Amino acid sequence: MGAPRRVVRRDPATEVRLFWAALPTEGRWLLSTVAIQTLGRGLTLPFTLIYLHEVRGFELGLSGTLMALIAVVGFAVTAPGGALVDRYGARAVLLVGLVAMIAGNLTLAFATTPAVAALALVLIGFNFGVSWPAFNALIAAVVTGELRQQYFGINFALVNLGIGVGGVIGGLFADVDRPGTFTAIFVGDALTGLVPLALLLGPLRHVHGRAGVPEDGSAPVSVGYLTILRQPAVRWLTLLTFVGTFIGYGQHEAGFPGFARQAAEVSTRTVGLAFAVNTAVIVILQFSVLNRIKGHLRTRVMIAMAAVWAVAWGLLGLAGIVPGGAVAVAGVLAYMGVFALGETLLQPTVPAMANDLATDHTRGRYNAITAAAFQGGAVAGPVVAGFLLEHDLAAAYIALMVAGCVAIALMALVLERHVPAAANGRPTAPEPVR
Incomplete structure (x- = not known):
């Protein structure tokens, strides 16, 4: 993989301790709650189509089309979301996305018609589209240098851990013969969104993830996607x-x-x-x-x-x-x-x-x-x-x-x-x- 720089290899436990010690306080806050945040997503991710089709009684084709709204809306709002991150800061965009996600899951938990389910999935897709560039930008604003690569890797592992554990819990709990269990897991997904919301409004309220004004006082040059x-x-x-x-x-x-x-x-x-x-x-x-x-x-x-x-x-x-x-x-x-x-x-x-x-x-x-x-x-x-x-x-x-x-x-x-x-x-x- 190329000619590497001389790197001291340590056992994983030592590396974990050194990585955690090197993180700024804001980075520790962000990383310590990742698994909890994604556990709720794991509760519902494998079961949304089953919920729409077998619990709410929507036709399978319609249920699949409704599910596609998440990806379609997410793709549509990604570019505007990235521009808003640069203008207003990653924290502000994340807060809006989290509110949309919580509202979407609560709406979906009690949706009995395709129209209401569609509204819920649009809100969830909106969060999906804007939160990715915002969250990565917030990480990059908090963690710099070689730590950044490590952070993205460990964050990915914790995301998988949260989704995996959530999927197991959801699989054991959700039962199509008891519709209330599906309502419960979507409410649970919404409640886990309160964790990052509290984090951004509390310990991370000063980390806006927005670039400052240049030292010479000039306005930053606007750079478009093209x-x-x-x-x-x-x-x-x-x-x-x-x-x-x-x-x-x-x-x-x-x-x-x-x-x-x-x-x-x-x-x-x-x-x-x-x-x-x-x-x-x-x-x-x-x-x-x-x-x-x-x-x-x-x-x-x-x-x-x-x-x-x-x-x-x-x-x-x-x-x-x-x-x-x-x-x-x-x-x-x-x-x-x-x-x-x-x-x-x-x-x-x-x-x-x-x-x-x-x-x-x-x-x-x-x-x-x-x-x-x-x-x-x-x-x-x-x-x-x-x-x-x-x-x-x-x-x-x-x-x-x-x-x-x-x-x-x-x-x-x-x-x-x-x-x-x-x-x-x-x-x-x-x-x-x-």
Whole structure:
């Protein structure tokens, strides 16, 4: 992964203590509540479609269309959200998004008509679209330097932990024969939103995440999205993010489960267990991986991630060659475990690079571009997967995923030629004091 700087390797426990000690107080507050915030999302994420169709009695096609509102609205508001972050600050945008999320979940908990459910899902999608660039910008405003890459990685592990635990609790508690249990989990999701709300109104009320006025008193230069996208490094990072999401997260909701059931012919229990394996690997390995990639070029870490994902897709393809037996089950589970290892390489690098490319006055827009690329890949992924699997093109599906991994590696090499050294994880030596 490139010629690394000399880095002292320590055991994970020591690294955790040193990382926590190095964090500013605001960073500790942000990180300490992540798992609680996302636990509520885990309560409802796997069960929203079931709730709409089996509990509220909406037709399956209508329920799917309603669910799509989250992604569509999120994509539509991402760019305006990034601009608002740069103008009013990340904290202000996060507060608005959290209020929308709480209102959306409370509305959905008692929605008995498609119109009311649609309103609720629009509010949830609005929060999804504006909170991503705002939250990443707030992190970047609080945590700087090499700590930023570690922070994004650990934050990702805690998000997975919260969603995973929430999913287990929701699965044990929710019962379609008792509609009140579904009302309870959506109310629970809303209540967990009060944790970050209290954090932003309390200990973090002074961290606005907005760039200050230049020292010379002049107004900051307004930079639009087109200006930012004219930079080759931004364009290649955006394209890499889109392809990475298309062959990665964009397959989790449709492509992977569809292939596992149709081509590999494994049980739904195996599919559920595979997602548990994914969460466990991320939570267990993320800090060790952060320790290993410290000092390496981020573009080379991306290439390693692409290689790991190619192996993962190959394992899933093997499950489709020998369907219905122990080898298929092992291939499906191994796919999710190896894929998770690749995720631990991806998540610390892309957001850290995007924020290192940005200035304080453009951080919201840079994060919005990355978020839009992610959301675009998440929308396109299921569409392509559904078409290929519906037409019994399982082999072509796996081949396309592997080709995407090769494309990521090639794009990372091109990106390396354009991205500044500091944004690629290699800080330049400080100039001597004159």
